[in-house]
Amino acid sequence: MNFTIQIKIFIVILAVASFSCSTVNKSTIETIRDGRYDVGFPINGSSDVFDDISKSIKLVNSIAFYKKYSFPANSKIKLENISTNLLTDYQTSVSTFNKSASGTATIISVSGNKVLLLTCAHILSFPDTMISYFSYESGIKSDYIESISIKVDQSNFTSFTESGNTQIILFNKELDIALLTGNVKIPLSNDLSVFRYSWGNSDELTWGNFVYVFGFPLHNKSIVSGIVSKPELENKKNFVVDVSVNRGSSGGIVLALRDGFPNLELVGIISWVPAEKFFFLKPQDLQNEKQYQSEAKYSGEIFIGETENIKYGITKAVAINSVKELLKKNRSLLLNNGFNVDEIIR
Numbered sequence: 001m002n003f004t005i006q007i008k009i010f011i012v013i014l015a016v017a018s019f020s021c022s023t024v025n026k027s028t029i030e031t032i033r034d035g036r037y038d039v040g041f042p043i044n045g046s047s048d049v050f051d052d053i054s055k056s057i058k059l060v061n062s063i064a065f066y067k068k069y070s071f072p073a074n075s076k077i078k079l080e081n082i083s084t085n086l087l088t089d090y091q092t093s094v095s096t097f098n099k100s101a102s103g104t105a106t107i108i109s110v111s112g113n114k115v116l117l118l119t120c121a122h123i124l125s126f127p128d129t130m131i132s133y134f135s136y137e138s139g140i141k142s143d144y145i146e147s148i149s150i151k152v153d154q155s156n157f158t159s160f161t162e163s164g165n166t167q168i169i170l171f172n173k174e175l176d177i178a179l180l181t182g183n184v185k186i187p188l189s190n191d192l193s194v195f196r197y198s199w200g201n202s203d204e205l206t207w208g209n210f211v212y213v214f215g216f217p218l219h220n221k222s223i224v225s226g227i228v229s230k231p232e233l234e235n236k237k238n239f240v241v242d243v244s245v246n247r248g249s250s251g252g253i254v255l256a257l258r259d260g261f262p263n264l265e266l267v268g269i270i271s272w273v274p275a276e277k278f279f280f281l282k283p284q285d286l287q288n289e290k291q292y293q294s295e296a297k298y299s300g301e302i303f304i305g306e307t308e309n310i311k312y313g314i315t316k317a318v319a320i321n322s323v324k325e326l327l328k329k330n331r332s333l334l335l336n337n338g339f340n341v342d343e344i345i346r
Contacts, residue, residue, distance in 0.1 A: 037200075037267075038257040039208040041225075045261040050212075050223060053255075053264075055193035059216045060105040060119055060166070060180065060251070062156045064126035068095045068149040073134055077145045087148075097149070099126055104215040104251035104270070105158065105180060107194050111338035115194075117158075117166065117180040118323070119251035120271055121173050124156055124180075156180060160192060169337050170330055175237065175322055176271045181337055199345045200256060200265030202319035205239055206230050213243045215252025215270060226315075228256075237322045238271070241315050245270060254317050268317035280305050 032038075070093040071077050077086070103123035109116040130149040133141045157164040161182030170179035184192070209228040216222075226243035241254065254268035282305040283298055292298070324345050327334065331341050 033259045035259065037204060037206070037209040037265075038260065039227075040210055042210065042257055042260060049262050049264065052193055053195065053197070053214060054221065054223070055191055056107045056195040057214045057216070057221060057253070058105050058107065058117065058158050058160060059102060059219060059221070059248070060117065060123060060156065060158050061100065061102045062124045062126075062154065063098050063100040064151050065098050065153040066096065066130070066149045067152050068097060068147055069093060070095070070147045071145055073144075073146075075144070078143050079131070079145065082145070082148060101126075102216070102219065102248050104249060104253075106214075106251070106253050107192065109339050109344045110184075110188070110194055111340075113183050113186050114181050114338055115161070115184050116334075116337075116339050116344070117182070118253075118269065119178050119180060120269065120318075121171050121176045121178040122271075123250055124154075124168060124171065124178055125173065126151060126154060158182065160184060160189075170326075170333060172326055175318055175326060177269065177318060177323055177326055179334075181339075195253070195266070196346075197255070198263075198265045199320055199324060200258070200267040202239065202267045202321045203236060205256065205267060205319075209256055211241055211243070211267065212255045212264070213241070213245070213249070213252050213270060214255070215245065215249035217246035217249045219248055237319055238316050239268060239319055241268075241317055243270075243315050245315050249315075254320075267320050269320070269323060270315060271318045272316040 069087050069090050071090060072093075101123050103120055105117040105119035107115050108118045128151050132146045132148075134144045134146045135141050156166050156168065158166060161184055166180040166182035168178060169181050170177075172178065205228050207228070207230045211226055211228060213224050213226065214222075215224075224243045224245070226241045229240040229242070245252070249270050250272075252270040253266055254270060255264045256267045257263060258265055281302050283292065284300050284303060286292065327341050327345065334341055334344075
């Protein structure tokens with residue numbers, strides 16, 4: 001066999017190999033059309049779809065205002081002693097403070113000049129009363145009250161509703177789902193849109209389904225992706241995704257693909273991420289934006305601070321089938337507020 005013949009054979013072999021490789025690659029990247037939720041990263045799509053969805057995703061802030069009554073150590077007041085008259089006697093020991101939270105809400109309907117927002121209940125949940133107790137020298141908590149804090153008001157607001165205020169019309173602590181409503185200007189501005197994609201079937205989710213998550217981690221609107229871990233067989237109210245979330249992501253929507261773009265379906269709402277709580281010693285807060293000098297000696301009072309260390313990678317979502325069931329059970333309530341469940345759940 002001469003050199004020319006060898007070259008020709010090599011070219012033929014190379015051509016066959018190249019054709020074979022291209023055929024394999026093409027078959028492996030095509031979306032499988034099997035009517036089920038997709039597994040694996042999608043190969044195509046349009047940012048226009050996400051731009052439209054992002055206009056329905058809004059930041060919601062909630063703040064509760066408290067009046068705190070503090071008692072001296074020698075008062076020896078127990079819980080059964082607390083009364084309106086007693087609190088009046090300690091008006092000179094009253095202070096005020098607030099607690100706040102933020103999360104994500106989605107516009108799921110518009111009726112007249114009112115919008116309906118879907119979010120998580122825990123974002124809006126603050127205790128009505130908080131009580132602290134004196135401790136004995138051993139550190140054991142006594143029965144004597146050191147302070148009692150009573151919630152006097154709460155505001156839940158967004159940036160796009162009139163006056164910023166919204167009202168809670170449905171609150172389910174067990175499922176961690178809430179509905180808010182507020183007035184907006186009609187027609188909607190260009191940065192507002194109603195979520196118009198299908199409400200999926202969370203019972204069909206299984207190992208490895210690919211999902212997108214919209215939310216407001218640390219007040220920044222963002223989209224992240226992840227995969228689903230199979231829902232618990234005895235409790236289909238929740239499922240787990242491996243997306244990286246942070247404070248503010250609660251209430252964010254979880255979207256799955258069924259047979260590729262643009263077939264996005266709402267399958268869940270971000271609810272919970274594991275975290276460890278830590279307590280630490282801190283100096284007294286300074287007023288008027290003053291700051292401590294890093295090299296200065298501190299001689300003031302020391303207080304206990306509290307923080308949480310988020311465990312990333314394990315995030316629990318409320319299954320959308322649970323949300324649909326909750327809305328249907330409250331059909332009359334929604335109708336009284338001007339919203340039709342059958343138009344919301346598509």
